[in-house]
Amino acid sequence: MERTDNNILIHKTFHIEGGNFPNAGTISDQVKKTLKEAGFPNSIIRRIAIATFEAEMNVICYAKQGELSLFITPHSLKVVVDDEGHGILDINLAMSEGYSTADEKIRELGFGAGMGLPNIKKNTDEMILTSKFKQGTHLEFVVYLDRQETHLPFE
């Protein structure tokens, strides 16, 4: 990441159960609530909520389980997701729009269009993705608050 920000104001960790499709959306919902309570502007919340929703779906679709952590610092909102699961064989391929390994069950739920990872990248300022095939995936993404024009709660 571009800048290490050690001053963590809020840190929350959520457990995500792989395959638990009925619960999909609840983790990003909690992240959104946390950011709303902290008083962030809607435009920032929307970017993190969308990216987190995509990340949550990836764990539910492709992993046994995972943990999603939200870190709020005076300068950034950061989300870190670690899962145990399929992993990604070819990250460049996974990052290309439209590439997907989703099965029918995932597609029935309206996901698996191969848009998730590119959409996380689109909505955030930085994104890091590493994976060990058949072991798991590490994803982190950041939205920098000082790149926003809107008023922030900590100012």
Next chain:
Amino acid sequence: MTLKEVKEILNAEVISGDHDLNKEIKCAFAAELLSDVLALAQEGALLITGFTHSQVVYAADAANLCAILFVRSRWPNEATQQLAIQKKIPLLSTSYMMFETCGILYEYGLKTCALKVEDGKD
């Protein structure tokens, strides 16, 4: 166009959010894929879909969409309705098919909210 006008034009039933019918709809986005909603729908859009799982409400809420209109008389279950009430996202249902629903609203002047996709090749 207001949500009330959308309701009248399409002879739609209001599932929840009666008191929010005066909401102004700037534009609309139609999709059966939530991936598309998250990637392409713009803030404030009316979502037109046949997809009724609770995930549609979570996705609409994450993307700050203003209301959801179900086509083909699709009707969400109680849990989805409750979630929508909690999120203050009005739900409507029309018996028109997706194509007709979009066509009618377009004819009445409602425009798209989606950005153009440059390359959709697999």
